[in-house]
Amino acid sequence: MNSEPARIELNEKWCKGCGICIAFCPAKVLVAREDGKPLVENPEACTRCGLCELRCPDLAISVGGKQHGGKN
Amino acid sequence: MSVKDLVDRYCRVDKLPHIWCPGCGNGIIMGAVIRALDKTDFDQDKTVIVSGIGCSSRAPGYMNFDTLHTTHGRALAYATGVKFARPDLNVVVLTGDGDCSAIGGNHLIHAARRNIDLTVVVFNNSIYGMTGGQFSPLTPAHSYASTAPYGSIDRNFDLCKLVQAAGGTYVARSTAYHARQLVNLIATGLNHKGFAFIEVVTQCPMYYGRRNKFPSPVDMLKWQQEHAVPVKAAAKLSPEQMAGKFLIGELHREEAPEYTAVYETDVIAKARGDIN
Amino acid sequence: MAAKTKCKAQLLSGNEACVQGALVAGIRFFAGYPITPSTEVAEGLAEELPKIGGRFIQMEDEIASMGAVIGASLAGLKSMTATSGPGFSLKQENIGFAAMTEVPCVVVNVQRYGPSTGLPTSPAQGDIMQARWGTHGDHPVVALMPASVRETFDLTVEAVNLAEELRTPVIILLDEVVGHMRERVELPAAEDVELFNRVKPTESPDTFLPYKPAANLVPPMPAYGDGYRFHATGLVHDETGFPCGKGADGNTLVRRLQAKVEQRQPKIARAETFQTEDAEIVIVAAGSVARSARAAVKEARAQGIKLGLVRPITAWPFPEEAIDSVAQTAKALIVAEMNLGQMILEVERIAAGRAPVFGLNRIDAELITPEDIIVRAQEVTNNVR
Ligand SMILES: Cc1ncc(C[n+]2csc(CCOP(=O)(O)OP(=O)(O)O)c2C)c(N)n1
Ligand code: SF4
Numbered sequence: 014m015n016s017e018p019a020r021i022e023l024n025e026k027w028c029k030g031c032g033i034c035i036a037f038c039p040a041k042v043l044v045a046r047e048d049g050k051p052l053v054e055n056p057e058a059c060t061r062c063g064l065c066e067l068r069c070p071d072l073a074i075s076v077g078g079k080q081h082g083g084k085n
Numbered sequence: 086m087s088v089k090d091l092v093d094r095y096c097r098v099d100k101l102p103h104i105w106c107p108g109c110g111n112g113i114i115m116g117a118v119i120r121a122l123d124k125t126d127f128d129q130d131k132t133v134i135v136s137g138i139g140c141s142s143r144a145p146g147y148m149n150f151d152t153l154h155t156t157h158g159r160a161l162a163y164a165t166g167v168k169f170a171r172p173d174l175n176v177v178v179l180t181g182d183g184d185c186s187a188i189g190g191n192h193l194i195h196a197a198r199r200n201i202d203l204t205v206v207v208f209n210n211s212i213y214g215m216t217g218g219q220f221s222p223l224t225p226a227h228s229y230a231s232t233a234p235y236g237s238i239d240r241n242f243d244l245c246k247l248v249q250a251a252g253g254t255y256v257a258r259s260t261a262y263h264a265r266q267l268v269n270l271i272a273t274g275l276n277h278k279g280f281a282f283i284e285v286v287t288q289c290p291m292y293y294g295r296r297n298k299f300p301s302p303v304d305m306l307k308w309q310q311e312h313a314v315p316v317k318a319a320a321k322l323s324p325e326q327m328a329g330k331f332l333i334g335e336l337h338r339e340e341a342p343e344y345t346a347v348y349e350t351d352v353i354a355k356a357r358g359d360i361n
Numbered sequence: 362m363a364a365k366t367k368c369k370a371q372l373l374s375g376n377e378a379c380v381q382g383a384l385v386a387g388i389r390f391f392a393g394y395p396i397t398p399s400t401e402v403a404e405g406l407a408e409e410l411p412k413i414g415g416r417f418i419q420m421e422d423e424i425a426s427m428g429a430v431i432g433a434s435l436a437g438l439k440s441m442t443a444t445s446g447p448g449f450s451l452k453q454e455n456i457g458f459a460a461m462t463e464v465p466c467v468v469v470n471v472q473r474y475g476p477s478t479g480l481p482t483s484p485a486q487g488d489i490m491q492a493r494w495g496t497h498g499d500h501p502v503v504a505l506m507p508a509s510v511r512e513t514f515d516l517t518v519e520a521v522n523l524a525e526e527l528r529t530p531v532i533i534l535l536d537e538v539v540g541h542m543r544e545r546v547e548l549p550a551a552e553d554v555e556l557f558n559r560v561k562p563t564e565s566p567d568t569f570l571p572y573k574p575a576a577n578l579v580p581p582m583p584a585y586g587d588g589y590r591f592h593a594t595g596l597v598h599d600e601t602g603f604p605c606g607k608g609a610d611g612n613t614l615v616r617r618l619q620a621k622v623e624q625r626q627p628k629i630a631r632a633e634t635f636q637t638e639d640a641e642i643v644i645v646a647a648g649s650v651a652r653s654a655r656a657a658v659k660e661a662r663a664q665g666i667k668l669g670l671v672r673p674i675t676a677w678p679f680p681e682e683a684i685d686s687v688a689q690t691a692k693a694l695i696v697a698e699m700n701l702g703q704m705i706l707e708v709e710r711i712a713a714g715r716a717p718v719f720g721l722n723r724i725d726a727e728l729i730t731p732e733d734i735i736v737r738a739q740e741v742t743n744n745v746r
Contacts, residue, residue, distance in 0.1 A: 166432025
């Protein structure tokens with residue numbers, strides 16, 4: 014198993030801060046920033062299930078891979 | 086494939102971010118469609134995405150294929166022309182609940198009846214989003230819309246049952262919440278030879294949500310999570326337990342002659358005198 | 362040029378000649394919905410298209426037929442539909458889509474008596490303005506009006522060629538009489554018929570702009586599946602084909618659409634003239650009415666009345682020159698049509714008071730006869746003396 018914490022990248026420009034990724038992350042990896050966009054608070058807890066990617070309406074978040082305009 | 090790779094390959098990146106409201110399900114479904122396409126061995130240059138008019142029907146504009154944004158309700162008619170003219174092309178139709186069940190309802194019935202090889206993904210957000218929240222034939226009875234300020238008295242109907250009864254040979258339903266299942270159902274539909282229909286229960290937070298006491302998109306996804314019942318689980322439930330709930334999963338699949346193939350083997354062959 | 366090989370004479374109706382013309386012109390896709398008096402076009406193509414690997418589909422209605430035709434054309438096939446009044450009305454929104462997205466297609470409208478269900482088997486010419494303005498918004502239109510079986514063949518070929526050349530819907534306005542009458546005709550051999558195929562792009566998909574016009578204002582057109590991955594939308598779009606939502610782009614686009622047909626007006630628009638040189642009164646009549654008018658001209662001249670005829674072959678663009686010329690020489694013009702006055706509006710506009718313009722209109726489902734025309738000509742003669 015990969016023991017390194019997951020790299021979760023957010024495309025700031027595309028994210029509209031709907032909060033879906035934060036609400037439904039099974040491992041509670043993400044918390045809301047003031048603007049509603051996700052902050053990666055517990056990367057160690059990420060199981061790389063990819064649900065945030067699948068449910069992101071803006072194609073703006075990615076787990077373990079690259080993202081447009083992505084920053085960790 | 087990483088999200089970046091997916092987007093680079095299947096989206097028109099310069100057109101993003103899209104126009105949809107925060108939390109709108111359209112982007113989730115478009116993401117599912119490109120992931121499903123990625124699971125097939127379709128040639129991207131031989132795949133055409135067709136839509137009608139509506140918020141959801143804007144999706145093809147973001148997708149890196151041959152794309153056709155038609156008139157309201159008529160996507161299936163145009164798609165039938167594309168597919169029948171060039172059966173070697175893969176044709177995918179993206180449509181809204183109003184687009185495909187109201188103004189386009191007749192085309193839906195007849196495309197299903199012909200069993201022509203199209204894959205249809207309906208973005209069912211229970212409302213006319215683009216025009217500002219009027220009720221559609223799939224708006225649940227008694228819910229509110231701009232043209233139903235006292236609650237809709239129109240009875241909504243089950244589009245999947247309609248398509249099955251009309252002759253569609255692959256029928257499935259999922260939700261924006263069940264995005265992983267959705268990808269798989271669409272992929273199966275894409276590979277199905279015949280009329281494949283996938284209804285996606287999704288959210289319009291802007292117009293349906295606001296009027297019907299869903300404070301946020303998250304609440305709408307929760308509703309989907311709580312009201313969708315997988316086919317297998319539903320088999321163990323009583324009609325009372327199923328009241329107010331809906332089925333998700335593969336609802337129907339059969340093999341039947343596909344329209345463009347039958348035109349070759351029957352009509353063209355007979356016309357040429359190869360068979361009588 | 363190869364020697365013209367003539368086929369043997371055959372007895373055909375206008376609708377059947379339309380089928381023959383479509384096949385020779387390269388139509389390989391037909392979608393339609395049955396309606397009198399156009400149904401023979403669909404029936405003929407249902408039989409003939411599969412023999413040559415073409416495709417015929419009966420759709421659930423005329424809206425769907427028009428949509429399927431546009432889809433098939435985008436997929437690369439020369440495509441056509443046929444209908445009559447009520448169905449023509451239903452097709453209008455999608456005809457506008459074809460004009461906006463520049464998708465070549467041919468719409469045959471065998472005009473019948475209206476409005477509404479009217480008199481389904483009776484002739485009329487009530488769709489001249491619908492052909493021009495049936496869909497909303499400014500848009501170019503080409504509409505052709507054959508007056509004989511042979512001409513129906515020729516104009517069907519021309520309609521297909523013009524649609525392909527101009528990338529715009531082209532309408533064939535038959536009337537019930539021309540559609541159903543039978544005449545002995547000799548059709549040219551297929552190899553003697555000149556065809557036009559839409560121009561495909563030569564540029565690579567990376568640099569290609571799908572709505573960037575060539576010098577003739579018509580953009581080259583790839584087919585779906587050619588690897589260009591282009592977007593077609595009825596929304597106002599720029600040269601990339603994508604919607605831009607700006608009025609300025611709408612201005613550029615719709616003016617170009619209009620101009621690409623308008624600048625070809627001298628080549629497309631035409632009329633046949635018959636004994637107009639010394640005519641004191643000129644009849645303007647199209648389609649089946651022109652046949653009566655021709656007979657009337659001969660008979661009137663035998664009686665000493667100097668009658669002439671201008672027969673518009675194109676309804677749109679309207680043959681301005683022919684009208685302009687007789688407006689300068691004739692004492693009066695009579696526009697004979699099976700409606701309450703549609704073509705007359707164009708004639709009045711062009712004559713601009715230089716010659717008075719009178720109508721001769723019948724809407725009792727009977728043909729306008731040569732006698733009707735002579736009687737009217739006598740009335741008008743008395744009037745203008
Ligand atoms: C012929 C015609 N009638 C009406 C409209 C206006 N119109 C545009 S989108 C739409 C409804 C779209 O609703 P739906 O299909 O559910 O898609 P959504 O916007 O919710 O994704 C309507 C009525 C139109 N564009 N064309
Ligand atoms: S109006 Fe509704 S359907 Fe349209 S983009 Fe906004 S949330 Fe989505």
